[in-house]
Amino acid sequence: PPPEPGRISERVLVEDYAGDDAIPISRFLDDDSAEGLEVRRRLAGPLLGAFLKMVFVDNFVHGDLHPGNVLVRAAVAPVAEGGNLKQ
Numbered sequence: 001p002p003p004e005p006g007r008i009s010e011r012v013l014v015e016d017y018a019g020d021d022a023i024p025i026s027r028f029l030d031d032d033s034a035e036g037l038e039v040r041r042r043l044a045g046p047l048l049g050a051f052l053k054m055v056f057v058d059n060f061v062h063g064d065l066h067p068g069n070v071l072v073r074a075a076v077a078p079v080a081e082g083g084n085l086k087q
Helices: 025-030 034-057
Strands: 022-024 071-073 079-081 084-086
Touching (some): 022 025, 025 034
Antiparallel strands (some): 079 084
């Protein structure tokens, strides 16, 4: 449900449901094949950028940041198909 006016403020964290297509990044950590390593390399840059923005721009520190709490949308995650990486 959307946040209710009067119950939200800059001091309240509001979460969204990421959807059924969101994949925990921990799933990508299990694949040590050449394709899996390439997928992790391609995910590392955006993940690091989001983390640095969260800390230094948004002045926010996630209190429970671990691979199960970082989600990747399947529609934009690089996926190996027949040895070729696809978006």
